[in-house]
Amino acid sequence: MSTKEKVLEELLLEEVITANNEIVLYNDEVNTFDHVIDTLIRVCRHTAEQAEQCSLIVHYNGKCTVKTGEYKDLKPQCIQLLEAGLSAEII
Secondary structure, three states, rough: OOHHHHHHHHHHHHHOOOHHHHHHHHOOOOOOOHHHHHHHHHHHHOOOOEEEEEEHHHOOOOOOEEEOOOHHHHHHHHHHHHHHHEEEEEE
């Protein structure tokens, strides 16, 4: 099982149900700014400006909360971010 599959499995097994969950996006040395921005616009429904700001925060701070809400709403979005090759988790 690959690391990506393990992360997806752990995400699917987690059962946190509160309105205060966050998707945190982490910096990596693989994805381009354009890919991160396009993915945030598509998956998280960010505006271009929001996505660009988040990508810069991730780049300079190592991480950024890109979405907040209930776990059940965030889970499919986080999975899509992971499937797009980004490093993210729900906390």
